[in-house]
Amino acid sequence: MNDAGLVxxxxxxxxxxxxxxQVQAVRRKLDVIPTDGNVVELLQQLTVTSSxxxxxxxxxxxxxxxxxxxxxxxxSYIGVVxxxxxxxxxxxxxxxxxxxNQRGDGxxxxxxxxxxxxxxxxxxxxxxxxxxxxxxxxxAAVDRALGx
Numbered sequence: 001m002n003d004a005g006l007v008x009x010x011x012x013x014x015x016x017x018x019x020x021x022q023v024q025a026v027r028r029k030l031d032v033i034p035t036d037g038n039v040v041e042l043l044q045q046l047t048v049t050s051s052x053x054x055x056x057x058x059x060x061x062x063x064x065x066x067x068x069x070x071x072x073x074x075x076s077y078i079g080v081v082x083x084x085x086x087x088x089x090x091x092x093x094x095x096x097x098x099x100x101n102q103r104g105d106g107x108x109x110x111x112x113x114x115x116x117x118x119x120x121x122x123x124x125x126x127x128x129x130x131x132x133x134x135x136x137x138x139x140a141a142v143d144r145a146l147g148x
Contacts, residue, residue, distance in 0.1 A: 072101060072102045072103060074101060075099045075106065076101055077099075077100040077101075077102075077106075078098065078099055078100075079141040079142060079143065079144030079145030079146070080097050080098075080144070081096045081137045081138075081141045081144065082095055083095075085112040085113065085114070086115075094110075094112045094137075095109075095110070095111045096108055096109070096110045096111075096138045096140070097109045097110075098125065098141035098142045098145040099145075100128070100142070100146065104126070104127045104146060106124075106125050107122050107124055108125060108138045108141060110122070110123070110138060123138065125142060128142060128146055129142075130142070
């Protein structure tokens with residue numbers, strides 16, 4: 001008889017725990033209901049909010065599409081080479097900078113530094129190659145930009 005009482009006690013405790021979990025689940029669901037009990041107004045607010053969110057997502061989709069269309073033309077790769085352009089200046093003061101998009105199109109900006117003057121010029125790059133002949137430093141800048 002003692003064993004039967006123990007078994008009944010364990011069953012009662014397990015049943016009580018199950019009931020507590022179920023009551024907590026019901027309370028969580030009831031917490032969503034507004035304190036004034038106006039469920040219809042809450043649903044209307046949710047509908048308005050949902051519509052506003054859907055409109056915002058549609059606008060974001062349009063903006064993302066525009067940006068994705070422009071991305072291949074944006075500067076994506078940059079390569080910089082420092083060097084001595086003239087024998088009378090040391091310290092790698094001259095620079096060639098390649099600014100290229102995903103297609104390898106863009107330009108090279110070269111800045112040649114001498115004691116008395118600085119020369120600045122650009123050259124066009126198409127598909128990773130100069131439209132004019134490129135100096136070894138400019139070629140190195142293109143190669144760095146494209147990871148070659």
